[in-house]
Amino acid sequence: MPDGKQAGVRCIQLSEDGRCKVFGLPSRPDICNRLTPNEEMCGTTDQHAYDYLAALEKATQP
Numbered sequence: 285m286p287d288g289k290q291a292g293v294r295c296i297q298l299s300e301d302g303r304c305k306v307f308g309l310p311s312r313p314d315i316c317n318r319l320t321p322n323e324e325m326c327g328t329t330d331q332h333a334y335d336y337l338a339a340l341e342k343a344t345q346p
């Protein structure tokens with residue numbers, strides 16, 4: 285995504301089963317490499333993670 289990924293837009297590198305297709309490759313964005321997943325962020329369900337991200341996006345919007 286040469287112009288960056290907008291909030292709420294699915295990354296083109298995300299596979300249908302929710303895995304990063306460029307994990308471990310040099311082309312993976314540095315921000316993705318620096319993000320350390322944790323239980324607070326990920327929870328135990330996809331919905332928890334989506335809700336957490338939505339709250340972050342809302343809290344950091346200009």
Ligand code: SF4
Pocket residue numbers: 295296297298299303304305306307312313316
């Ligand atoms: S880790 Fe980064 S590159 Fe991989 S799917 Fe998620 S946003 Fe895309």
